[in-house]
Amino acid sequence: MAEAKKEHQLIVSxxxxxxxxxxxxxxxxxxxxxxxxAIVMGAYFFGPRAVITVAISIIAAVLSEYxxxxxxxxxxxxxxxSVFLTGLLLGMNLPPSVPFYIPIIGSFVAVxxxxxxxxxxxxxxxxxxxxxxxxxxxxxxxxxxxxxEPSAAFLHLDAKTTATPLGILKEEGVAKLMEVFGxxxxxxxxxxxxxxxxxxxxxxxxALLIGAVFLLYRGYISWHIPVSFxxxxxxxxxxxxxxxxxxxxxxxxxxxxxxxxxxAFFMATDYVTCPSVKKGQILFGIGCGFLTMLIRxxxxxxxxxxxxxxxxxxxxxxxxxxxxxxxxxxxxxxxEIKK
Amino acid sequence: MAIATFKGGIHPPxxxxxxxxxxxxxxxxxxxxxxxxxxxxxxxxxxxVGVGQEVKKGxxxxxxxxxxxxxxxxxxxxxxxxxxxxxxxxxxxxxxxxIENDGKEExxxxxxxxxxxxxxPDELKGKVKDAGIVGxxxxxxxxxxxxxxxxxxxVDVVILNGAECEPYLTADYRLMLERPQDxxxxxxxxxxxxxxxxxxxxxENNKPDAVEAVKKAASGEPGIQVYALEVKYxxxxxKMLIKAIAGREVPPRGLPMxxxxxxxxxxxxxxxxxxxxxxxxxxxxxxxxxxxxIKEPKNLMVKIGTIVSDLIEECGGFKSETAKVISGGPMMGxxxxxxxxxxxxxxxxxxxxxxxxxxxAEGFGPCIRCGRCIDICPMGLMPSMLSVxxxxxxxxxxxxxxxxxxxxxxxxxxxxxxxxxxVQFIRLAKSLVKP
Numbered sequence: 001m002a003e004a005k006k007e008h009q010l011i012v013s014x015x016x017x018x019x020x021x022x023x024x025x026x027x028x029x030x031x032x033x034x035x036x037x038a039i040v041m042g043a044y045f046f047g048p049r050a051v052i053t054v055a056i057s058i059i060a061a062v063l064s065e066y067x068x069x070x071x072x073x074x075x076x077x078x079x080x081x082s083v084f085l086t087g088l089l090l091g092m093n094l095p096p097s098v099p100f101y102i103p104i105i106g107s108f109v110a111v112x113x114x115x116x117x118x119x120x121x122x123x124x125x126x127x128x129x130x131x132x133x134x135x136x137x138x139x140x141x142x143x144x145x146x147x148x149e150p151s152a153a154f155l156h157l158d159a160k161t162t163a164t165p166l167g168i169l170k171e172e173g174v175a176k177l178m179e180v181f182g183x184x185x186x187x188x189x190x191x192x193x194x195x196x197x198x199x200x201x202x203x204x205x206x207a208l209l210i211g212a213v214f215l216l217y218r219g220y221i222s223w224h225i226p227v228s229f230x231x232x233x234x235x236x237x238x239x240x241x242x243x244x245x246x247x248x249x250x251x252x253x254x255x256x257x258x259x260x261x262x263x264a265f266f267m268a269t270d271y272v273t274c275p276s277v278k279k280g281q282i283l284f285g286i287g288c289g290f291l292t293m294l295i296r297x298x299x300x301x302x303x304x305x306x307x308x309x310x311x312x313x314x315x316x317x318x319x320x321x322x323x324x325x326x327x328x329x330x331x332x333x334x335x336e337i338k339k
Numbered sequence: 340m341a342i343a344t345f346k347g348g349i350h351p352p353x354x355x356x357x358x359x360x361x362x363x364x365x366x367x368x369x370x371x372x373x374x375x376x377x378x379x380x381x382x383x384x385x386x387x388v389g390v391g392q393e394v395k396k397g398x399x400x401x402x403x404x405x406x407x408x409x410x411x412x413x414x415x416x417x418x419x420x421x422x423x424x425x426x427x428x429x430x431x432x433x434x435x436x437x438i439e440n441d442g443k444e445e446x447x448x449x450x451x452x453x454x455x456x457x458x459x460p461d462e463l464k465g466k467v468k469d470a471g472i473v474g475x476x477x478x479x480x481x482x483x484x485x486x487x488x489x490x491x492x493x494v495d496v497v498i499l500n501g502a503e504c505e506p507y508l509t510a511d512y513r514l515m516l517e518r519p520q521d522x523x524x525x526x527x528x529x530x531x532x533x534x535x536x537x538x539x540x541x542x543e544n545n546k547p548d549a550v551e552a553v554k555k556a557a558s559g560e561p562g563i564q565v566y567a568l569e570v571k572y573x574x575x576x577x578k579m580l581i582k583a584i585a586g587r588e589v590p591p592r593g594l595p596m597x598x599x600x601x602x603x604x605x606x607x608x609x610x611x612x613x614x615x616x617x618x619x620x621x622x623x624x625x626x627x628x629x630x631x632x633i634k635e636p637k638n639l640m641v642k643i644g645t646i647v648s649d650l651i652e653e654c655g656g657f658k659s660e661t662a663k664v665i666s667g668g669p670m671m672g673x674x675x676x677x678x679x680x681x682x683x684x685x686x687x688x689x690x691x692x693x694x695x696x697x698x699x700a701e702g703f704g705p706c707i708r709c710g711r712c713i714d715i716c717p718m719g720l721m722p723s724m725l726s727v728x729x730x731x732x733x734x735x736x737x738x739x740x741x742x743x744x745x746x747x748x749x750x751x752x753x754x755x756x757x758x759x760x761x762v763q764f765i766r767l768a769k770s771l772v773k774p
């Protein structure tokens with residue numbers, strides 16, 4: 001217009017002009033934080049060496065991503081928390097006594113091969129930490145199956161090696177498991193607290209559940225995958241888990257041992273590698289639970305969570321396609337107006 | 340009564356407290372107005388005046404061309420000083436008439452006809468058409484077109500949209516609070532024109548005083564019901580509103596009349612009442628000038644064609660040098676690149692966001708497939724897939740994900756933790772493929 005007006009600096013961009021506070025890195029760091037209780041319990045039962053193992057795993061993961069992104073002149077994204085989470089989860093999934101080069105190799109496989117070579121965050125087909133662990137289990141089968149006896153004595157460095165509850169269950173049956181732990185109540189209690197042999201961060205059910213409740217409360221994960229995963233596993237364990245007769249299995253032992261809770265709440269729910277549609281997530285969870293129990297009860301390994309999730313990861317894109325959401329108004333016919 | 344709503348949606352902070360307590364007040368008379376000849380969806384108007392011509396308030400300056408069009412009237416009395424292409428808030432250049440205000444406020448003719456309800460439906464519709472009334476919620480679709488449903492699509496319900504689900508805006512809220520009777524009268528006229536017996540008014544529940552006021556005004560009317568709606572964006576989107584109130588789902592790419600419903604905005608209803616009773620054309624509207632970046636947020640009765648910078652001045656100016664100025668609400672409004680643009684019939688608000696509150700659009704991350712956008716999409720789409728396909732150039736494939744059912748409410752972009760400009764990716768795909 002003709003008359004002079006005070007010049008303002010105007011910012012122009014496309015709508016919408018407001019955005020939620022949520023960011024990818026806030027979500028990732030929250031998931032990292034939610035695993036803290038489990039790490040503390042891991043440290044308590046397996047000593048400083050376990051903590052060092054996890055730390056090495058994290059450092060190796062972060063460095064792998066940093067070097068890869070620098071080398072390819074890509075934007076360095078190590079601060080978004082996602083590679084930290086990969087390293088953390090891998091570390092938590094390792095036996096407490098592995099040599100220190102093990103987490104380094106595992107993190108490299110997880111971050112470079114599984115995540116970055118597929119295009120980085122958002123494009124990987126498989127859960128990086130689990131591929132890292134699967135690689136280690138297959139390449140170093142002996143080192144990856146030496147389990148330390150848990151000890152509350154923090155500097156108890158020469159702990160004896162022992163078998164995991166699932167190992168005992170597989171090789172010697174439920175009777176032996178009772179014998180080792182005393183009675184049923186004691187067995188459940190020890191499993192719940194985490195006083196058992198196993199991977200560094202998987203043993204304490206209570207610690208993992210605290211983290212899971214936090215994630216559910218914040219809406220960072222939803223119930224769909226954990227409930228369908230654990231529910232399916234529990235039902236199969238109950239029906240087929242017993243010796244001789246049907247419906248004689250002990251679902252609680254199965255849920256509380258191995259990596260079931262860590263897997264169901266923290267690994268299967270990985271946004272990138274699980275289906276995005278809620279209905280599809282239920283199918284995904286059922287598949288995870290089924291495959292886990294198939295491996296535990298009939299397969300060669302005592303534990304099946306890792307392979308179950310990895311196999312289901314393959315199906316995620318297909319599941320999303322099969323469970324495409326319904327467009328508003330597409331199905332329902334005009335209903336009579338409310339009187 | 341249970342609070343009605345739809346599936347999906349988001350809860351942005353509503354920020355209405357900035358302006359909700361401010362009465363609708365008239366602006367200072369503008370020195371000049373710039374009145375675009377296209378203020379509606381449809382064909383542009385034909386110019387009806389020449390430079391130098393004296394016009395009165397309410398005089399037709401643009402006559403409609405075709406059925407889907409609406410006449411444009413002068414909002415002041417004075418002299419036409421220029422005719423030419425001027426930008427709208429969206430940046431689109433439109434032939435506009437510049438009129439210098441002589442301050443006399445001389446009307447062409449206004450006649451009070453208290454017996455307007457005795458007019459025939461067609462006469463009433465004619466008044467709506469002649470008054471140049473368009474949907475005042477933002478889309479600016481000519482009102483009389485919606486009031487002329489084809490025979491094979493019988494309409495049995497009229498819904499007034501008082502949701503005002505866009506954060507910040509309070510124009511409809513103030514109208515409902517200050518002129519509830521006019522709102523109800525407008526609805527009655529709409530019901531008479533369409534020959535329907537059911538009229539619903541939907542109001543978001545964060546405006547309980549407005550719900551009360553309108554309920555009271557409608558208490559003697561047997562056919563009219565007022566619904567409190569859940570506070571959720573985009574509750575005021577036509578399809579969501581119809582679902583919430585009438586329980587009907589408009590089919591994909593269909594119109595409300597496909598399910599027997601006509602929806603009009605609160606401001607539109609008041610304009611229709613004024614047109615029916617006084618023969619008053621749509622030459623002014625309530626505009627909420629608000630935001631953290633403006634000194635005194637206000638609800639203003641603004642003459643169509645008033646320049647936005649006049650409104651900014653009227654409200655004390657910016658708090659800081661740099662700001663984002665949005666025509667409309669923060670979810671679907673346009674950021675203006677110039678303040679020298681006129682208020683049109685569809686301008687519901689002018690929102691000023693200070694620089695520190697502006698979320699800069701640059702820099703976004705990859706889709707992490709968290710599914711938040713899928714959970715909240717009111718249309719049941721998969722915005723994540725649409726954005727990824729569009730980003731990678733698979734435009735044709737976006738149609739498999741119902742690209743054209745997106746009405747760009749922006750909810751997906753609001754919730755995206757990777758700050759992806761999902762709606763913009765969708766717009767890009769829409770512009771590059773045929774439906």
